[in-house]
Amino acid sequence: MPGGATTRAFGPKGETRTVPDTVARQVWVAAGGRCTICNRYLLADNVTGQEVPIGQLAHIVGWSTAPGSPRGDHDFPVEQRNSAENLMLLCHDQHRVIDHKSLWEVFDVDTLLAMKRRHEERIRKLTGLGHESRTTVLRVVGHIHGRPVELTSASVTTALLANNRFPDSILRGADEFEIDLRAIPGEPISSLAYWAAARNHLEDGLRHLCTQVRKEAVNHVSVFALARIPVLVLLGTYLDKMLQVDIYPKRREGKKVWGFDDFGATVRFGSEILRVGKDPTRVAILCSISGSIDINRLPPEVLDSHTIYELRPNTMLPTPELISTKAALDQFSQAWRILLSTIEVDHPGVSAIPIFPAVPPAAAISIGRHLLRAAHPPLHIYDRAPSSPGYFFTASTEA
Numbered sequence: 001m002p003g004g005a006t007t008r009a010f011g012p013k014g015e016t017r018t019v020p021d022t023v024a025r026q027v028w029v030a031a032g033g034r035c036t037i038c039n040r041y042l043l044a045d046n047v048t049g050q051e052v053p054i055g056q057l058a059h060i061v062g063w064s065t066a067p068g069s070p071r072g073d074h075d076f077p078v079e080q081r082n083s084a085e086n087l088m089l090l091c092h093d094q095h096r097v098i099d100h101k102s103l104w105e106v107f108d109v110d111t112l113l114a115m116k117r118r119h120e121e122r123i124r125k126l127t128g129l130g131h132e133s134r135t136t137v138l139r140v141v142g143h144i145h146g147r148p149v150e151l152t153s154a155s156v157t158t159a160l161l162a163n164n165r166f167p168d169s170i171l172r173g174a175d176e177f178e179i180d181l182r183a184i185p186g187e188p189i190s191s192l193a194y195w196a197a198a199r200n201h202l203e204d205g206l207r208h209l210c211t212q213v214r215k216e217a218v219n220h221v222s223v224f225a226l227a228r229i230p231v232l233v234l235l236g237t238y239l240d241k242m243l244q245v246d247i248y249p250k251r252r253e254g255k256k257v258w259g260f261d262d263f264g265a266t267v268r269f270g271s272e273i274l275r276v277g278k279d280p281t282r283v284a285i286l287c288s289i290s291g292s293i294d295i296n297r298l299p300p301e302v303l304d305s306h307t308i309y310e311l312r313p314n315t316m317l318p319t320p321e322l323i324s325t326k327a328a329l330d331q332f333s334q335a336w337r338i339l340l341s342t343i344e345v346d347h348p349g350v351s352a353i354p355i356f357p358a359v360p361p362a363a364a365i366s367i368g369r370h371l372l373r374a375a376h377p378p379l380h381i382y383d384r385a386p387s388s389p390g391y392f393f394t395a396s397t398e399a
C-alpha cells in the first residue's frame with residue numbers, strides 16, 4: 001500500500017515531505033486506514049468509488065522550526081519529526097483544521113498525541129475481535145459393532161476449514177487430544193468390562209484437556225467422535241459447560257466427510273409421557289430420534305411403577321438423518337433440557353434415570369453435555385443388545 005501518495009506528508013500550504021515506506025506503513029496500519037479524528041475510511045474515495053488513498057500523514061510537531069510550521073516550535077528533535085510517533089493519519093479536512101493557525105493552541109501537541117494514542121488503541125482492540133479461528137481438535141474413535149472407525153487428519157482439517165476454524169494441533173505439531181478406544185476388547189459383545197474400560201480410557205484421555213481448559217489454554221473445542229452411543233453420552237458429561245464446543249458429526253454420504261449440512265428442514269422435538277407409574281421417584285426416558293425405542297422391550301429393571309417419558313420429533317418419524325443441521329441439534333438440546341427440568345420439578349427424589357437412547361452421535365454428546373451433575377440425577381445408559389431385541393445397561397454418568 002505505501003509508495004506514492006501514501007508515503008507523502010503534507011504541510012499547511014500543500015508542500016510535501018516523503019517519509020520512509022516503513023514509517024508510512026506503520027502509521028497507516030496502526031490507524032486502521034481511518035482518520036484519527038473523524039474515523040473516515042481513507043482508502044476508498046466515497047464519491048468516485050475508486051480505491052485511491054485520500055488519507056494524509058500529518059505531523060504532530062511540524063517538520064521545521066520555522067514560524068509557519070504548526071507546533072514546530074516544540075522541543076521535539078527535528079531529526080525525529082518524520083518518525084511514526086510524530087505522524088498521524090488524517091483525512092484532508094481534519095488535516096486542514098489542525099494545521100490552521102487559529103487552532104494551533106486547540107490542537108496542541110499533547111492533545112494530538114492523546115488522539116493518536118486513543119485511536120490506535122481502539123483500532124488494535126477492534127481488529128483483534130471478530131472471528132476467533134483457533135480451535136482444539138478432540139478426536140474420539142471406537143469400534144461400532146465390531147467395525148473400526150477411521151478418522152484421518154486430512155478429513156478433520158477439511159471440515160474445520162469449511163467452518164473457518166484452524167486446528168491448533170497444527171501449531172503444536174501433535175494430536176494431543178485423541179482418545180482411541182479401539183484397543184479395548186469386548187466391544188462386539190458389549191461386556192460390562194468393555195464399558196468400564198472405555199469410561200476409564202475416556203477419563204484419562206480427557207484429563208489433560210480439562211487441565212488445559214482450566215488454565216484457559218483451550219477455549220474452543222471441535223469434537224470429532226464416532227464410537228458407541230453410551231461412550232458419546234459419557235464424553236458429553238466430561239466437556240466443561242463453559243467451554244465452546246462444535247460437534248462434527250460423521251456424514252453418511254457425499255464429499256464432505258464430517259460436519260453438519262448448512263441447510264435443512266426445520267425439525268422440532270418434544271417429550272410426552274407414555275406411561276404414568278405409581279412411584280413418582282422412578283422415571284425412565286426413551287429417546288426415539290434416529291429410531292424408535294419399543295416400550296415393550298425394556299429390561300425387567302424398568303418396572304410398572306416407572307413413569308416413562310419419550311423424547312421424539314414432533315411431527316415426523318424418527319430417522320437416522322433427522323439431526324443433519326446445527327439448528328436441528330440445538331432444537332434437540334433444547335427439548336432435552338426442558339425434559340430434564342420437567343423431571344426435576346415433577347419427580348423430586350429420583351436417584352437415577354434409566355435412559356434408552358436411539359440417537360445420532362451428535363445428540364448423544366449433547367445428552368451428556370446438558371446434564372447438570374448438581375441438579376439432575378445420574379443417567380443409567382442402556383444400549384441395544386448385540387444379538388437380541390432387548391436393551392441392557394452399559395454405564396452410569398455418576399461421577
Ligand SMILES: [Zn+2]
Pocket residue numbers: 035036037038039040090091092093094095
Ligand atoms: Zn477526518
